[in-house]
Amino acid sequence: MIDPTDNNLLIDGRNLTKVFKDFWGRPTVIAVHDLDITVRTGTIMGLLGPNGAGKTTLLKMALGHLYPTSGTLAVFGRSPRDVETKSRLGYLPERTAFYRTLTAEEVLRLFGDILGLPRDETARRTDQLLDMVGLQGARDRRVGGFSHGMGRRLGLAQALLNDPDLLILDEPTAGMDPIGCHEMKSLILTLARRGKTVVMSSHLLADVQDVCDTIMIMYGGTVCQTGPVSELLARKDELEIRAPRVSPKALAEAKAALAREAGVDRVHVSTPTRSLEDYFLEVMRTAHEQKQATAGARMGTGVAAYLQQDVDPKAVLEQLTHSRQAPELPDAPTVDAASIEKLTRAPERQPDKPPTARPDENVDTDYLNRLTKN
Structure with a gap:
């Protein structure tokens, strides 16, 4: 078990196993099996593996969202469910979800209230975090109009609102374009330089190689390989020489x-x-x-060629409107006035006829007559 006095060890898990069971208590899935994990201060650890390898389950156990079925796990020398432990954690889930009618600033202020931060401290951190993640210009925009990448960056700002010592990121670059991926990876490296410890899961090998100094490769809930990236990727039987041409x-x-x-x-x-x-x-x-x-993005597709040249705006307008005109139709046959009147005349309404009473075959008429006589 981790030593509470050792500040260099943040996560220590031994023989961790997590078994999911059905309603009757029968085991259905062994998500994590006999796994060991150690994370030290100031490192960026990447969890690699295909879908279903157990990466998210391991992260949720470290967050205290799930209990391990067996084994021991300590975060900051305490139980992951300890209040003191949770106050030092930041978490970016795989799917970020915020109230769509709130602005970016209102979202962070809401989470500041949930965390119990003073209002002035929340306001100060909100300004700093929105500037750090590149959302300062969108602070008054409603979250419902955010792109996926903007939502991920807001999620990172929310995860950093309590100034955590340990940041857990689940697929931080999932669904982002190349520019968004680059910005997210730059932010992670910046956080590490500022003393944050990061544990991130991903199935994108290039992202993990770019930012992580330690990796753990998982498959079927077990650890296949773990260690520093430089050692695991080194070709020890080869030598690379670089020189100018x-x-x-x-x-x-x-x-x-x-x-x-x-x-x-x-x-x-x-x-x-x-x-x-x-x-x-x-x-x-x-x-x-x-x-x-x-005009709609800072960086994006190139401007059309005719907009990069000195041309007559009227000529451009005529060219655009001409291309949108409908093709000419053949001459329609002539129709006389009488035919038009006949086609457009409303049909005459027939007078309503009073309903005709019909005897009900299921009623005994003799019995009915005797009742009405009396």
Whole structure:
């Protein structure tokens, strides 16, 4: 069990198992099985695994939302359900849900009241967090009009409202575009530099590699591999040499020298490449600097070609309206006035006839006559 006096250990779980049961108490799913986890202060740990690997279940046990069926788990040296423990936690769920009629500022003020923060402290943190997550300009907009990425950033601000020591993020970049993913990862790295400890789950390998220094790979509720990213991804039997471009002669001599040592088949020379994300962001940055942005977004699709040239606005308007005109129809046949009157004349209403009484076959008429005589 974790030592309460050791401030470097935040999460310590031993032999954790979580079994979900049906109404009759029969086990149905073993979500986590005999799992150990240790998280130290100042690290960014990534939980990797396919859907159903047990990542969310493990996070919910660390949050105190679920009890482990067996094993021991301590967060900050205490039970995850302890009030003191919860006051030091921040949580971003996989799906963020807020009152759609509230503004971003009102959402954070509401959660500040729920957390019991003083009003002036909530106002101060609201300003700081909205600025940090890039929502300062949307603080008075209703959350119902937010995009998915804006909702995720507001969720991160809400998770940071109580200034937690440990931040738990469940799929923080799920459903976000490349720019939103880059901003979210930059925020996570910034939080780590400010002393926050982060545990995040994801099935996006590139995101975990970009921000995490420690990873845990899960499958079927168990741990397959865990350790520092640099060690797990290192190819210890290979060496990478980077150098500026040299002449073909110098390159051939260097390759021949390496081939004599390692073998011809094991020496390869190639041009280094960058990640697609870096290239995409560079293109977006260039487009933004050239003001190639639509009126509805800071960065987005390029402006139409005719808007980038000096053209006559009337000519553009005529071109647009001409393209929207309906095609000409063939001449309609002529119709005389009498035919039009006949077609448009309302039909004459027939007078209503009084209903005719009909004897009911199920009634005894003799018995009915005797009753009416008396």
